[in-house]
Amino acid sequence: MADLDGLLGGIVEGVTTVLLFSPSTSYHERFADLEDVSVVVVGPENAVGAERFVELPLEFESITERIRFGIEGALDHEFVADGEEIACATTVFNDGIDGVIRARAGEMNHSGVYDLFTNSRADSDVIRDAVDVAIELGQKGQKGKPVGALFIVGDAGKVMNKSRPLSYNPFEKSHVHVGDPIVNVMIKEFSRLDGAFVISDAGKIVSAYRYLEPAAEGVDIPKGLGSRHMAGGAITRDTNATAVVLSESDGMVRAFKSGELILELDPEEY
Amino acid sequence: MALAVSTSASTAVAAAPVASALAAVVSTVSPTAGPIAAQGGVARNLVSRNVDVVLLGVILLVGVLVAYLVARAGRRLLVAAGVGSAVESTASERAARRLGTSVVSVLAWVLALFVFLVFAVLALGSAALLDYRQYLRDFIDYLPGLFLAVLVLIVGLVVADKVELLVGERLRGIKIPSVGVLPVLAKYSVIFVAALIALGQLGVATAALVVVLGAYCLALVVLGGLACKDLLAAGAAGIYLLLNEPYAIGDEVRIDGTRGVVQEVDVFVTRVESDGEEFVVPNQRVIRSGIVRIRE
Numbered sequence: 328m329a330d331l332d333g334l335l336g337g338i339v340e341g342v343t344t345v346l347l348f349s350p351s352t353s354y355h356e357r358f359a360d361l362e363d364v365s366v367v368v369v370g371p372e373n374a375v376g377a378e379r380f381v382e383l384p385l386e387f388e389s390i391t392e393r394i395r396f397g398i399e400g401a402l403d404h405e406f407v408a409d410g411e412e413i414a415c416a417t418t419v420f421n422d423g424i425d426g427v428i429r430a431r432a433g434e435m436n437h438s439g440v441y442d443l444f445t446n447s448r449a450d451s452d453v454i455r456d457a458v459d460v461a462i463e464l465g466q467k468g469q470k471g472k473p474v475g476a477l478f479i480v481g482d483a484g485k486v487m488n489k490s491r492p493l494s495y496n497p498f499e500k501s502h503v504h505v506g507d508p509i510v511n512v513m514i515k516e517f518s519r520l521d522g523a524f525v526i527s528d529a530g531k532i533v534s535a536y537r538y539l540e541p542a543a544e545g546v547d548i549p550k551g552l553g554s555r556h557m558a559g560g561a562i563t564r565d566t567n568a569t570a571v572v573l574s575e576s577d578g579m580v581r582a583f584k585s586g587e588l589i590l591e592l593d594p595e596e597y
Numbered sequence: 598m599a600l601a602v603s604t605s606a607s608t609a610v611a612a613a614p615v616a617s618a619l620a621a622v623v624s625t626v627s628p629t630a631g632p633i634a635a636q637g638g639v640a641r642n643l644v645s646r647n648v649d650v651v652l653l654g655v656i657l658l659v660g661v662l663v664a665y666l667v668a669r670a671g672r673r674l675l676v677a678a679g680v681g682s683a684v685e686s687t688a689s690e691r692a693a694r695r696l697g698t699s700v701v702s703v704l705a706w707v708l709a710l711f712v713f714l715v716f717a718v719l720a721l722g723s724a725a726l727l728d729y730r731q732y733l734r735d736f737i738d739y740l741p742g743l744f745l746a747v748l749v750l751i752v753g754l755v756v757a758d759k760v761e762l763l764v765g766e767r768l769r770g771i772k773i774p775s776v777g778v779l780p781v782l783a784k785y786s787v788i789f790v791a792a793l794i795a796l797g798q799l800g801v802a803t804a805a806l807v808v809v810l811g812a813y814c815l816a817l818v819v820l821g822g823l824a825c826k827d828l829l830a831a832g833a834a835g836i837y838l839l840l841n842e843p844y845a846i847g848d849e850v851r852i853d854g855t856r857g858v859v860q861e862v863d864v865f866v867t868r869v870e871s872d873g874e875e876f877v878v879p880n881q882r883v884i885r886s887g888i889v890r891i892r893e
Contacts, residue, residue, distance in 0.1 A: 484858035484870060487847025500842050525846075527861050533846045 338429050339414045344407050346397050348417035349383075350375060350424060367406045369397035379406045384444045384455040388596040390419060390428070392440065398432050399441035409433040443582055443589045448567040449481030453530040454582075456506040458592070460514055461573045461580045465594030467515075475575030476518045477559050479539070480505075482567040483527040489565055490537040493522045497535055504530040523558070541565040546586050560586055653720045660716025668709035675701045687758035700755055707751065711744045746795040753791020757784040786813070827879065828865060834880035835864035844888055851889035852878050 342364065347355060349370035355377060358366045368377035371386065381400030387393035394415045401407045411432045419426035444451045457478045468474050479486050497517060503510050505526050514524065514535075522536035541561040548560045552574070559570030564586030572581045573594075582590040675681065684690045684700045693699050718736050761784035768776050793810060796803045839862065844850050848859050850869065855878065857871030867883055869876045 482860070483846045484860040488849075488858060499845070502839060527846055529861055529863065531846070531861075 338427055342412050342414040342429065344401070344411060344413050346394070346401060346413055346415040346417075348393065348397060348415065348424065350416070354424065365406070367397075367401050369393075369400065379404070381406070382451075384451060385458060385592075386597070388593075390417060390426075393417060394428060394430060396440050398430060400445075402432055403441060403445070407432045439584065439587075439589045443569065443584055447481060447569050447584065449526070449528045449569060450530065453505060453526065453528070454480055454569055454571070456530065457526060457571045458580065458582065458590075460505060460511055461571050462592065462594045462597050463511060464515060464518060465573050465578050465580055466597070473575055473578055474515075474518050474573070475555055476514070476573040477523040477539075477555050478505075478526060478571040479523050479537075479559065479562055480526045480569045480571060481528050483525050483531075483533045485566040486525050486539075486562060486568050487533065487537070489541055489562065490523070490525070490539045492534070493536040493538050494520065495536075498532045499534075501532075503532050505532060506530060523562075548583070548586075548588055552581075556581065556583075559583055560588070656716055656720035660713050660720065663716065664709040664713040667712045668705045671708045672701055672705040675704055680704075684755050684759065687755060687762060689755050689758045700751070704748075704751060707744075707747055711740065715740065742798045742800065746798040749791055749795045749798065753788055753795070757787035757791070760784055760787050827881070830881040831865045831879045834884040835862075835866075838862055838867070838880055838883065839864065844890055849891040851891060852876075852883050853886040856891070 344365050344367060345358060345361075346367050346369055347358060350358075350368060352375050355366070355368065355375040358364075365379070366377065367379045367381060368375060369381045369383055371383050373380040373382075379401075381397055381404060383393070383396060383400075387396060394417065397415065398407070398413065401413075402409065407413060409432060413430050413432055415428045415430060416424045417426055417428070418424055444454055447454055457480050461476060461478060464474060464476055497513075503513070510532065517524075517535045520536055521538075523539055524535050525533040525537050527533050539558045539562050541558065542565060546557065546561045546564055548556055553576065556572050556574065559572045560583040562568060563570050563583045570583040572583065573579075574581065578594060580590075580592045580594055581588055681699070681701050687700075690700050693703055715737075761780040764783045765777075765780040768779060789806075790810065793803055793806050796806070842862075844859055844862075846859050846861065849857070850859055852867065852869060855869055855871075855876045857869040857874075857876065859867065860870045860875065861868040865880060867878045867880060869878060
């Protein structure tokens with residue numbers, strides 16, 4: 328008679344690396360004693376002091392995205408080799424690790440989400456902060472009404488030369504950075520007016536109300552997205568910037584790089 | 598010390614019988630006193646001895662009580678002042694925990710011990726076991742210094758540990774093994790200064806150590822100044838550039854013969870980019886050479 332271990336143990340059979348997503352210290356310690364399995368911790372911060380660690384910039388609600396990001400990060404750090412069998416232990420329903428998923432590194436299409444955060448021109452913290460602001464704006468809207476917003480992050484000098492002001496710049500001679508707490512309030516107010524926010528590599532908000540003038544040819548973005556997405560997507564082809572767009576019509580946060588849609592998030596899930 | 602002064606004043610009242618007891622002791626020991634006088638003296642002496650023992654017991658009891666209260670109040674005060682959480686995870690706190698106590702308790706007990714010592718000396722003095730005036734005055738004079746020295750030493754050790762932690766934390770991003778020397782150096786500097794202050798309180802000659810400290814500080818200032826000269830100049834220039842913004846991100850400029858688009862201005866450097874080349878120009882060079890803004 329087959330027992331449960333024999334049937335379900337197949338999931339972790341032949342696995343050489345375990346990815347632990349935000350484990351507790353005691354949980355991690357039990358894994359650290361294992362002899363022939365290497366452990367990689369994936370999480371927002373290295374709370375357990377693990378040797379091999381991949382930073383998760385967002386708490387991805389979608390498990391597929393989360394695991395994909397973890398595997399891409401582990402590949403990039405060379406914690407795992409291409410084609411290696413991996414077990415991913417992560418939270419599916421509530422607190423604590425309650426699910427194990429088997430995957431093969433490099434099997435999935437390279438989505439570029441990891442690259443978006445770590446290999447962009449702007450600092451990864453700055454991109455994360457811009458995405459955070461967009462998500463928060465998407466959740467709350469402006470006085471309860473849905474708003475749209477467009478953040479162009481990185482390569483600010485070039486972006487400024489490929490755009491023109493729609494109104495005078497409220498951020499002139501100010502030194503606010505996108506992670507500052509006051510910024511969320513300011514951006515919420517300024518998002519009422521049209522135009523893009525331009526943010527420098529180090530996170531300084533250079534300008535608001537910018538009308539982007541990129542060359543739009545050859546931009547391949549999904550049909551049905553409006554002019555805000557088109558402008559944002561197109562400028563990332565012309566420059567090394569990353570665009571974070573909050574859609575006014577469907578409320579989704581999307582990120583573009585090199586003219587391609589890389590990341591799509593629903594703010595309601597966060 | 599107000600406590601000690603007031604208690605010594607109150608015992609000054611009690612000192613009158615003590616003085617007579619003292620005189621009795623002297624008279625019994627004195628070989629010149631006659632045998633009859635000695636007999637009467639012994640009887641009186643026995644009575645006053647009993648009184649003295651009671652007095653001694655009372656004073657010691659009060660001392661223990663006051664010391665206990667001081668320890669409790671001190672502990673509460675220290676906790677309220679956030680000392681407990683401030684010293685968390687320092688080496689001294691860990692050492693204290695291993696001994697089954699904590700830095701806050703140690704401090705509170707040191708305080709209590711000193712209060713008790715004051716009472717003990719008073720008690721011994723009143724029981725005429727010590728030469729009241731001489732020893733007591735010496736000891737009372739010495740006590741605040743001793744207390745401060747112990748306090749400074751404990752606080753110094755804790756602060757040194759904290760400094761080591763903080764510096765280590767700041768340098769953790771730099772993965773060079775030799776950087777590990779810096780936190781330890783900072784720690785021992787603090788301990789050295791604390792020890793110096795403590796020894797000074799005790800009246801030990803510290804002139805040589807002060808000279809060492811002076812040389813160390815001088816070396817730190819001179820070498821630090823030399824090493825940070827350019828950074829200081831860049832920082833001063835950068836503050837002007839940030840406040841007045843003679844050029845902004847996106848402007849085309851020529852700085853020191855380098856032409857390009859400004860990508861970033863921070864306190865120390867300006868980044869100018871042209872044709873895929875990024876120039877990182879120190880801000881003092883921007884100010885020194887002047888800026889050409891190019892408008893078409």
